[in-house]
Amino acid sequence: MTLFDALVLSLPARHSSLRVRVWRTLKETGCGVLRDGVYLMPQEAPAAAVLGKMQTEINAAGGSAMVVELRPKTGPELAAIRKLFDRGAQYGALLQAIGAARASLPRLGATQARAAVERIQRSFTRLAETDFFPGPAKAQAAEATARLERDLQDAYPAGEPRPSKRAVRQLDPAAYRKRVWATRKNLWVDRLASAWLIRRFIDRDARFVWLEHPRQRPKKAIGFDYDGAQFTHVDGRVTFEVLLASFGLEGDAALHAIGQAVHFLDAGGIPVPDAKGLETMLRGAKEKIKNDDALLAEATRIFELLYTAYSA
Numbered sequence: 001m002t003l004f005d006a007l008v009l010s011l012p013a014r015h016s017s018l019r020v021r022v023w024r025t026l027k028e029t030g031c032g033v034l035r036d037g038v039y040l041m042p043q044e045a046p047a048a049a050v051l052g053k054m055q056t057e058i059n060a061a062g063g064s065a066m067v068v069e070l071r072p073k074t075g076p077e078l079a080a081i082r083k084l085f086d087r088g089a090q091y092g093a094l095l096q097a098i099g100a101a102r103a104s105l106p107r108l109g110a111t112q113a114r115a116a117v118e119r120i121q122r123s124f125t126r127l128a129e130t131d132f133f134p135g136p137a138k139a140q141a142a143e144a145t146a147r148l149e150r151d152l153q154d155a156y157p158a159g160e161p162r163p164s165k166r167a168v169r170q171l172d173p174a175a176y177r178k179r180v181w182a183t184r185k186n187l188w189v190d191r192l193a194s195a196w197l198i199r200r201f202i203d204r205d206a207r208f209v210w211l212e213h214p215r216q217r218p219k220k221a222i223g224f225d226y227d228g229a230q231f232t233h234v235d236g237r238v239t240f241e242v243l244l245a246s247f248g249l250e251g252d253a254a255l256h257a258i259g260q261a262v263h264f265l266d267a268g269g270i271p272v273p274d275a276k277g278l279e280t281m282l283r284g285a286k287e288k289i290k291n292d293d294a295l296l297a298e299a300t301r302i303f304e305l306l307y308t309a310y311s312a
Helices: 016-028 050-060 075-083 090-106 110-129 134-155 188-203 239-246 253-267 275-288 293-309
Strands: 004-010 032-036 038-042 065-068 180-184 207-211
Touching: 004 050, 016 050, 038 050, 050 065, 090 110, 090 134, 090 253, 090 275, 110 134, 110 207, 134 293, 180 188, 188 239, 188 253, 188 275, 188 293, 207 293, 239 253, 275 293
Parallel strands: 180 207
Antiparallel strands: 004 038, 004 065, 032 038
């Protein structure tokens, strides 16, 4: 049978700061409220010692407090006390916050997106620490939090390039044919779109190498979408847009429209109506296909359909 400690208290009059401090401490540590002035904590809970500290502080301030042991005698009594620690409503609110965060990731940009996910992670950790009788709600929230972290990694993979300050120069496509092109593995929007663009409009015989780390780039391979690559983010442009500008493709209205969607999904900014649909299709492909070569083949079909629709 689970044992509980109960803090029975009466706070001194005209001591509002103590009242606020006690209330906040007991709330943050997850105490159950049996009735006004009686707060419970399972004896095995890591924060159970806080009741003794509150007792000492309240008595020193002229109030009255004592910690007594509460021992439920029957199953129904234990169930009634455990209901005081039900975190279902808090987990429900957290799931709503996770849903809102998932929807906002593409438009936030990497820095704000990571900050939003970290806030969710901290909220889940704090709630889990006060969930003394965890059940399905905690498991559901843990899975949703993990899924949000995976979405963040998909949208903004580690090693995302920092914008370069160098100028974008017009290049001769003839010098970039039958080449090896290299970028980071675990492809996502900008790299998928850029690889499709390269093979479709720049180098039809392009071969691709997916790198664990940029320093593994084969000699003479053309790097794209990583720090130090020949083609990467420049000022406000993502790699796809830099390739468009470098090879004189900006005048193609369909490619420009795709570039706007890729920019929004990769770096945030102005929302683009078709971006969410593109992201959904690419995410479905990524969930289904774990091999980068096969993923690019599937993404190629998606970008071809998008290009055809925009061209029409």
